[in-house]
Amino acid sequence: MKNFVILVFGFAAVLASPVMAQAQDHVMRISHQFPPTHHTAIRLEKFAEDVETATEGAVDVQIFGSAQLYKPQQNHAAVASGEIEAAAIVNLQWGGTIPEMAVTVIPYLMTSPQAQKSFIGSEASEILDGKMAERGVQNIGWIVDTNDLIFTSSKGLMVKPEDFQGVKIRGLTPLFDEGLKALGATPVQLPGSEVYQALQTAVIDAGVTGVSAAFTRKFYEVQDYGTASPIFVAFDNLVVNPAWWNDLPEGIRTAIQTAADAAVESSIITYDGINPDDVTALTGAGMKVHVLNDAEISVLREIMQPAVKEAFLAETGEDGEKLISLISAE
Structure with a gap:
């Protein structure tokens, strides 16, 4: 039987x-x-x-x-x-x-292999x-799960803070979305299964997902540009x-x-930055991909990290402070 x-x-x-x-x-x-x-x-x-x-x-x-x-x-x-x-x-x-589990979502806090x-x-x-x-x-x-994200768009690369101004973008979590808001974007909550169609029909202007996921979800069919960066770690x-x-x-x-x-x-991810194979897969499918350099990352970090930290600590208090301190010291 x-x-x-x-x-x-x-x-x-x-x-x-x-x-x-x-x-x-x-x-x-x-x-x-x-x-x-x-x-x-x-x-x-x-x-x-x-x-x-x-x-x-x-x-x-x-x-x-x-x-x-x-x-x-x-x-x-x-x-x-x-x-x-x-x-x-x-x-x-x-x-x-x-809420303390979201400490790994704080932008650029623990993205390296050693971290x-x-x-x-x-x-x-x-x-x-x-x-x-x-x-x-x-x-x-x-x-x-991943330590990178890619911002996808059909209008152009999203590299500088001004590139996010007024952009309707698929949100990830309420906490991470505080960082997107700080950049001037408008996060929209959508289930992963609905993002492709929302991008295709311009319900939203931009997507955000893992770099490898952008390929498996075929975002390159409806988005011409992608900006990749190791932003946070998801487990x-x-x-x-x-x-x-x-x-x-x-x-x-x-x-x-x-x-x-x-x-x-x-x-455990063993390479620094973005997996070049993931980038090659997207560019081979026709997407123009830019990987943020250290200077570009620094600009986004200075805007996104404080906004997300503030929201995180408002929910977690002393436990949140301790977690950030411990992770920052590692």
């Missing part, structure tokens, strides 16, 4: 047959929003293979990507309640639930692990249900954690 996935009014439950229950001692269902070609989706597939190999099949890792089971905003509650064992959640999506490596396992990351634990999930991995947190996690035999937990650590290690 095969596994069945039952969808009822958007709610998903996975029922395993008695045969399957006997074949594996433990089931680890992971929900995430990423399409199959996304680098985190690929890493999670490798994670599943590593776990099943290390446990000799005692753990059946079942991955449900592309928001098959839950919408991105539902993953936290699903794991915390025990409806599912695990999920990968983009740290930008914790929003008002854990990423220093953060993982640091006091700052442990503080945020604790914040997640307080809200019912245990984080077992800080998987690096995908691999979180598990604490009760499920603590009930696992120690050897099984160790195998899962080792596989998660390997996924994190493989995700």
Whole structure:
């Protein structure tokens, strides 16, 4: 008998047959929003293979990507309640639930490879692990999603602050959007699935996304120009249900954690600046791409960073101050 996935009014439950229950001692269902070609989706597939190999099949890792089971905003509650064992959640999506998680969104605070490596396992990351634990999930991995963004436009390159004046641009998060507002732009909140059409029909003037994502989402078909820069780091947190996690035999937990650590290690960006292969992909598709130099970055940083920091500290207070101090010192 095969596994069945039952969808009822958007709610998903996975029922395993008695045969399957006997074949594996433990089931680890992971929900995430990423399409199959996304680098985190690929890493999670490798994670599943590593776990099943290390446990000799005692753990059946079942991955449900592309928001098959839950919408991105539902993953936290699903794991915390025990409806599912695990999920990968983009740290930008914790929003008002854990406002301190947005510290990585502060422009130009921690974009270098060394800053990423220093953060993982640091006091700052442990503080945020604790914040997640307080809200019912245990984080077992800080998987690096991206450290770059590209501002796309059909009218021209967006390099200087004046290039952003009056531009309707796709926003990312309310916090990061404070930086866009400081540049004179007007952020518009849109789901990722609607951005291409909004750009195509000029509902918005400009887009903002990861450099590699601009290619996979085919922004080059509707946008002639792109301005790329390493602005902030986005992480995908691999979180598990604490009760499920603590009930696992120690050897099984160790195998899962080792596989998660390997996924994190493989995700750390090792190059400074923008991946030239991502730029080549976009230029080869016809987009004119400019990578900001240090002087150009300095101008944007001086405008964007204070605005985002102010908004961040208004929400997080002393904890936010401590996180910024710790990350700045790393």
